[in-house]
Amino acid sequence: MSRDIERRKFLTLAGSAAGAAALAGCSGGDSTPTDGDDDGGATATSTDGETATDRPEPTTREGYLQRAGRVLNEDAPWIFLNQQYSVYGLSSEIEWTPRNDERIDGYAIEPQGSKSSITISQSSMDSGLDPHDHRETPTDNIVLQAYEGLLTRDAEGAIEDQLATGYERLEPGRVRFELRSGVSFHSGDSMTKQDVAFSVNRIVQSDVGGLESPQRSQLTGVQSAEPADGDNAVIVNSDGINPIVFAEFASYCDIMNRSWVESNDSAYINSNMNGTGPYMLETYEQDVQVVYSSYDDYYGDAPPADSLTIQGVPESSTRVNQLLSGETDLIVNVPPQDASRVQNSDDASVSSVASTRIIYNAMVYNAEPFDSVEFRRAMNYAIDLESIIDNVLSGFANRTAQPGLEGHFGYNPDLDPFPYDVEEAERLVEESGYAGAEITLHTPVGRYLKDLEIAQSVVGYLDELDNVSAEVQQRDFGALASELVDGDITTGPDFYLIGWGNSTFDTSQTILPLLTDEGELYSYVSEEVNELMSQAQSMANEN
Amino acid sequence: MASFGRFLTKRVLQGLGVVLGVITVLFVLRYITPGNPVDVIAPLDAGPETRRRIAENLGLDQPLYVQYFDYIVSLLQGDMGYSYRSRTAVAPRVFAKLPATLELAVASTLVAVVISIPLGVVSATRRHEFPDYVATLFSLLGISTPNFWLGVMLVVLLAVQFQVFPTSSRPVGFLETVGNLVVVSGPEQGWALPLNVDGFVADARNWLFHLFLPAVTLGTYFTALITRLTRSGMLDQLGQGYVQAARAKGLPETLVRYRHALRNTLIPVITVVGLQLGTLIGGAVITEAVFDWPGLGSLVIDAINNRDWPLIQGSLVVIGSGFVFVNIVVDALYARLNPQVME
Numbered sequence: 001m002s003r004d005i006e007r008r009k010f011l012t013l014a015g016s017a018a019g020a021a022a023l024a025g026c027s028g029g030d031s032t033p034t035d036g037d038d039d040g041g042a043t044a045t046s047t048d049g050e051t052a053t054d055r056p057e058p059t060t061r062e063g064y065l066q067r068a069g070r071v072l073n074e075d076a077p078w079i080f081l082n083q084q085y086s087v088y089g090l091s092s093e094i095e096w097t098p099r100n101d102e103r104i105d106g107y108a109i110e111p112q113g114s115k116s117s118i119t120i121s122q123s124s125m126d127s128g129l130d131p132h133d134h135r136e137t138p139t140d141n142i143v144l145q146a147y148e149g150l151l152t153r154d155a156e157g158a159i160e161d162q163l164a165t166g167y168e169r170l171e172p173g174r175v176r177f178e179l180r181s182g183v184s185f186h187s188g189d190s191m192t193k194q195d196v197a198f199s200v201n202r203i204v205q206s207d208v209g210g211l212e213s214p215q216r217s218q219l220t221g222v223q224s225a226e227p228a229d230g231d232n233a234v235i236v237n238s239d240g241i242n243p244i245v246f247a248e249f250a251s252y253c254d255i256m257n258r259s260w261v262e263s264n265d266s267a268y269i270n271s272n273m274n275g276t277g278p279y280m281l282e283t284y285e286q287d288v289q290v291v292y293s294s295y296d297d298y299y300g301d302a303p304p305a306d307s308l309t310i311q312g313v314p315e316s317s318t319r320v321n322q323l324l325s326g327e328t329d330l331i332v333n334v335p336p337q338d339a340s341r342v343q344n345s346d347d348a349s350v351s352s353v354a355s356t357r358i359i360y361n362a363m364v365y366n367a368e369p370f371d372s373v374e375f376r377r378a379m380n381y382a383i384d385l386e387s388i389i390d391n392v393l394s395g396f397a398n399r400t401a402q403p404g405l406e407g408h409f410g411y412n413p414d415l416d417p418f419p420y421d422v423e424e425a426e427r428l429v430e431e432s433g434y435a436g437a438e439i440t441l442h443t444p445v446g447r448y449l450k451d452l453e454i455a456q457s458v459v460g461y462l463d464e465l466d467n468v469s470a471e472v473q474q475r476d477f478g479a480l481a482s483e484l485v486d487g488d489i490t491t492g493p494d495f496y497l498i499g500w501g502n503s504t505f506d507t508s509q510t511i512l513p514l515l516t517d518e519g520e521l522y523s524y525v526s527e528e529v530n531e532l533m534s535q536a537q538s539m540a541n542e543n
Numbered sequence: 544m545a546s547f548g549r550f551l552t553k554r555v556l557q558g559l560g561v562v563l564g565v566i567t568v569l570f571v572l573r574y575i576t577p578g579n580p581v582d583v584i585a586p587l588d589a590g591p592e593t594r595r596r597i598a599e600n601l602g603l604d605q606p607l608y609v610q611y612f613d614y615i616v617s618l619l620q621g622d623m624g625y626s627y628r629s630r631t632a633v634a635p636r637v638f639a640k641l642p643a644t645l646e647l648a649v650a651s652t653l654v655a656v657v658i659s660i661p662l663g664v665v666s667a668t669r670r671h672e673f674p675d676y677v678a679t680l681f682s683l684l685g686i687s688t689p690n691f692w693l694g695v696m697l698v699v700l701l702a703v704q705f706q707v708f709p710t711s712s713r714p715v716g717f718l719e720t721v722g723n724l725v726v727v728s729g730p731e732q733g734w735a736l737p738l739n740v741d742g743f744v745a746d747a748r749n750w751l752f753h754l755f756l757p758a759v760t761l762g763t764y765f766t767a768l769i770t771r772l773t774r775s776g777m778l779d780q781l782g783q784g785y786v787q788a789a790r791a792k793g794l795p796e797t798l799v800r801y802r803h804a805l806r807n808t809l810i811p812v813i814t815v816v817g818l819q820l821g822t823l824i825g826g827a828v829i830t831e832a833v834f835d836w837p838g839l840g841s842l843v844i845d846a847i848n849n850r851d852w853p854l855i856q857g858s859l860v861v862i863g864s865g866f867v868f869v870n871i872v873v874d875a876l877y878a879r880l881n882p883q884v885m886e
């Protein structure tokens with residue numbers, strides 16, 4: 001530990017000395033710490049006065065991502081709000097540890113005593129059962145009980161083998177997965193390397209498998225897959241090095257049976273399942289419930305329960321009542337106001353975990369008054385984030401200081417959230433030249449947990465500044481999204497609340513789409529960040 | 544009789560006009576509502592090319608009149624299009640939800656009628672006495688209690704606290720329940736299998752248990768309304784000359800009240816009950832949400848949240864047509880009971 005601190009001090013000093021001669025973004029004092037050997041240090045925060053250009057060039061991909069996080073913290077393109085929690089209610093008759101990627105794996109739920117069936121109530125049902133033809137968590141939860149991918153994640157997000165038993169990078173742009181043998185689909189067919197290659201190609205190529213998969217952008221960079229010669233393995237080709245290829249496969253790309261897909265139409269595939277997972281489909285009642293039974297020929301241990309039911313219950317108080325009366329075993333999204341009611345019950349408890357979703361207030365970087373970095377920083381100083389989290393979210397959230405979240409690759413542990421400092425905020429507003437600014441925060445209502453209430457609190461704090469007046473405008477999510485994703489930064493609002501989930505656990509997948517002009521949803525562009533990201537994306541992950 | 548036929552034909556034609564109007568208004572609404580459906584279907588980070596392809600697949604790139612004409616033609620063929628979100632056919636989804644909605648609407652109407660008509664009669668015949676005050680208080684409470692609050696309170700009390708009733712959902716429907724009584728026969732099952740009476744009893748019990756709280760919740764409001772209507776109607780009739788005449792002839796008071804006065808009182812009550820039934824088919828949204836009742840109301844809400852226009856249109860066309868149908872039936876019934884309306 002102490003050696004690290006010494007090293008950082010040295011680098012900071014060296015960086016300052018070299019500052020005058022340095023090229024922007026190519027030198028500096030960041031120590032490129034890696035998770036686990038860093039002290040989380042208090043030496044450098046956004047307010048220490050040093051600039052990014054004073055630091056030495058990072059040497060690893062993680063270092064570049066962490067540097068980008070630091071630059072973004074200093075440039076404050078967002079009001080950094082919170083990392084959203086997933087809050088679940090559990091009956092005392094099951095044991096389960098929530099995962100931080102918002103997914104519920106029925107295989108991991110252990111019924112207690114003589115109980116042999118499990119019921120899960122989530123807020124909405126699936127948009128069809130084709131695992132390649134959707135992109136939302138409620139559907140993921142329903143399909144992943146029956147379908148599996150090559151890799152998966154544990155509760156903390158670490159990559160684990162699933163249908164692959166090994167994986168390696170052969171060369172930039174080519175990776176190889178060794179396949180598990182003895183795996184069979186629920187139809188009885190054995191899983192082959194042809195099935196696996198077909199599944200990858202079905203997602204990334206328009207002319208394979210009869211659909212334009214919305215998951216294509218979740219396997220960014222992947223071009224094709226082919227069965228390996230001789231062995232039970234598959235080679236996946238990407239354009240360029242694709243540093244996050246394994247992270248992508250750990251979250252996406254369920255394996256389907258090629259002959260089953262090719263011999264059935266879309267309506268059938270969307271109302272039936274034929275995966276390799278521990279549970280197989282028993283009955284499917286669209287919009288109402290899905291019932292699974294244990295799959296006898298599963299390659300692993302039999303699932304702990306014989307039967308599993310997932311039902312859609314949109315109304316949160318109804319879900320809570322179901323849990324309290326013992327009609328269901330696991331409910332998603334316990335609203336903060338009901339958490340104590342669940343916790344105080346003898347038969348149920350609350351279980352929460354930090355999710356992969358970040359909630360932030362974007363400030364469009366080239367629109368007045370947000371084109372001033374001082375003004376943007378002032379917005380961060382002006383709000384009491386801790387109080388918002390305690391009072392609005394009942395503590396079920398983490399404060400954030402950067403686009404990456406703790407535990408994600410490229411997270412910078414040295415950055416602290418902006419402190420609540422009204423005087424500093426007012427001073428910075430004066431300095432920005434935008435004193436007297438009138439701003440409007442656009443927020444969706446009901447899309448994210450307590451979104452409107454968070455926006456109202458933020459605006460309350462901003463409006464308290466002597467030299468800024470602020471108000472909230474409530475928006476329909478669909479309409480707001482239309483303005484944000486049309487590829488034209490000028491058609492959307494200049495200041496808005498939105499959330500972003502990043503289930504690859506790689507910081508690049510938040511920074512690239514949101515904070516570089518490569519992204520579909522960007523609100524900010526800087527040459528320095530672009531440069532750091534292009535460096536990061538040209539390197540493989542070090543671990 | 545001929546005039547009744549003409550009256551009915553006229554009403555049916557008017558009804559069809561209204562249904563066409565509903566279809567057209569929905570179609571227009573779809574295009575003036577802000578927010579492009581493609582943005583809701585496509586992931587936030589999808590590129591313009593993906594968006595264009597999605598729009599093309601959905602036929603959204605066609606001129607409006609072509610889309611309108613295509614929609615009407617498909618409707619006539621029983622095709623309501625495909626859901627944007629799940630890409631499954633809308634018609635079977637909507638019709639799958641219809642039984643749940645009808646069960647709830649009919650059950651809550653029954654709850655209302657069974658409680659309110661006797662209550663109204665008692666209230667009118669014992670005017671300004673204790674039973675009248677109790678009935679009035681009950682009506683007032685019923686009308687002023689919001690449905691969602693009553694529903695949640697009933698659940699918290701009777702389902703969570705005392706666990707007498709289940710909180711929600713509909714594990715079995717009326718059709719499945721009655722299905723137990725249908726004799727299954729054929730060469731494979733063996734001819735003339737005995738009726739599954741045990742299954743029927745078990746299912747009926749389960750069905751009624753789940754239906755009870757939502758039906759009571761939804762029925763309470765209308766109970767109050769119909770009680771007031773019956774009371775004032777009954778008072779009105781009891782003051783009429785024919786009632787005096789019947790009494791003067793020496794008919795027993797019970798016969799006068801229930802045979803003569805109540806019969807005439809029920810004419811306007813039937814109209815209101817019919818109209819309420821129509822409202823219930825589409826308007827039970829909140830109750831359906833509180834009780835997780837899988838009817839059309841929850842389907843519409845879900846569809847609206849997802850901007851799933853084909854599903855919204857399909858559900859509302861069915862709800863609108865149901866309303867129009869109930870109205871025609873009520874009109875016909877009314878015309879039979881009181882031929883004056885046909886003039």
